[in-house]
Amino acid sequence: MLAALATMLTGWLLVRYYQERHYRRRPYVAPARNDWARHAPALAAAPLHRIALLGDPGAVATDGSDAVLRLLADWQQETQAAGTIILLGDNVYPTGLPAPGQPGRAAAELRLNALLEALRPFKGNLILLSGNHDWNKGRPDGYEYLRRQEAYVAEHLPAAHYLPANGTPGPVAVQLAEGLLLLVLNTQWWVQQGDRPASDVKEPFRQLQQLLEANRHQRIVVAGHHPLYSNAVHGGKFTAKQHVFPLTTVHKQAYLPLPFIGSLLPLYRKLVGAAEDMAHPRYRKMRRRLLRVLHQYPNLVYAAGHDHNLQFFERQGSHFLVSGAGSKTAFVQKGGRATFVHEHKGFFSLDFYANGETWLRTFEPAPDGSRQPEVFRQRLHPGPVVAPPLVAAPVLQVPAAAE
Template sequence: MALTLISILVAAIPVAYCYPTAFQDLEETSANRTSIRFLALGDWGGLPYPPYITAVQKVTAKEMSNVAEQMGADFVLALGDNFYFKGVDSVDSPRFQDTFELVYTAKSLKVPWYVLAGNHDHAGNVRAQIEYSHKSDRWTFPSYYYELNFHIPNTGKTLTIIMLDTIMLCGNSNDFVDEKPRGPLCVVDANRQLMWLQERLARSKADFLLVAGHYPVWSVSEHGPTECLLQRLRPLLIKHNATAYLCGHDHNLQYIEESGVGYVVSGAGNFLDPDVRHWNHVPKGSVKFFTGQASTLGGFVHAEVTNNKMILTFFQAKGTSLYRTVLSRRVFE
């Protein structure tokens, strides 16, 4: 009876959190261009006291600008924990300037930043971050969760990125207890997002299908695998042949491959953590790459999506690539 009631409530409430399907325009489309390129960066959100940034964030921002200039970047995926430690309180918060606008100043980073919320953002006012989209030329955060669709230039192929709110889905985590999500604050909101996700995945014919959230599905580091996402998200990624899942939360760089899906952890934008306490809590042999050493000075991921493959390159902030892998285009039977 309770489940039936929840189903009725979910069906009856308008989907206020989602964003209508539309293809995004790439700012630069030349006649000979045949790929989309972007950066993925998580946990980059500075500090709540002067100078409001960290040394890792500053050096990582500089290397991001170098890579974007040399390899190209049409946009940036901002994977949550945008403002430490308690998000922002209003759309007029000075943190938008101090921790974002005045840090990522290079011309090569003056591209759309597609934003989602992390657990620290949910400690503040996420709605204020969404509203900031109307005040910034590049901050793009239309809703708690939304879908991005791109035509890969001159190929006839498409890329879809589904941006999730994993805190709404699984609940917030307590840094002072066990750091595990405690369950959703609102079950109706969580179920509504899950139904929306199922529908979007089921009907996607994109040649490359990415899903992004803040919490990891798989991670070997401090937070480890997220049980809620193992139960609710992982089966959908496998069933619908998703190309990859991108996240942050753990403050390092990881690449894990399991059941045909690539799992990217890119949480080295502001802090670094070499912790590997959950190494044996992921499938044996699935870890292809890991680094969280302070000597890297920070890190991020560059992606290039062509007509038949997606190339992921993991960069350390001190100026060298650490790992590269290639993912294939989806195949429909």
């Protein structure tokens, strides 16, 4: 019996490995969208506003050679002030910003400084979110790491907004342009161990629903660190290699063969989940409550990082993005519910036009930082948008910092 099971598992792993070799690191587009290259914005005018979604940039090169940051610089030059850059969390690997004098502090400062210097010339809005690594990988003292990083950004790049402030859950409303609203959530707050700002766990969802209801006439982007759909490791998808060498999920060079026994770790993370996985009870509860609200409001965009790849899902009339390839890449499985996936460094850009159209674009760098040919784009909002007149509002509507 055991020999038969071992033979079946070996056969399955060999088939999976063969399949993965033929599609890994190649862009996947769902058959229904295979004609994407035939469609492009037909407007001569520049977008009303653009958003660059850069997730997990915490391992950028610090010597000026980083290809993603070079590509982002080109995006900034093209966009000028009519845009917003959103860092979707995990801004410093591996454990956020340690205290001065602690191991890892110097390396963390180098990486964070390289990132802030790349953002400094931009004339548009700069918004940073936090991820689990910024909270010391979710450990009980993570709140200290978060506050330290937030203060460091405020000191070294005052033009940037670290949202939600002070580690609170949000949501925070940001009016980016006429008819375009950004709502920022601190998804790590729901899964964090140890100290965190006090709040009723359900109240942020009530506030989110109120904001969505009051702004139905606007195009809305909701940003958080954790994805709500994913074909990658945090969504329970693993490679055949990770079944044989399970420790490579923790460290890429940990090639300790544990055949058969090694399949227990991927199975555990798929069904039970580590704290950062979609299957974990805290993550699962947050995701369920958040989707319960978002699914009531079609046509919105939810943008996240966390998984180190580019993914796009269309679910119940809305659009769900994973743009976590700012400094690392990792396996992403094709197919399933995904419209598009690619295991490649880069970021998504959202281009909002005055006639109501919204276009999703892929920005992926060549090794020298130049932009590679586009591998996917899609119109998300067809337009035109019929909206009531908006009351004039400041670009950023940020609540006062909590004590």
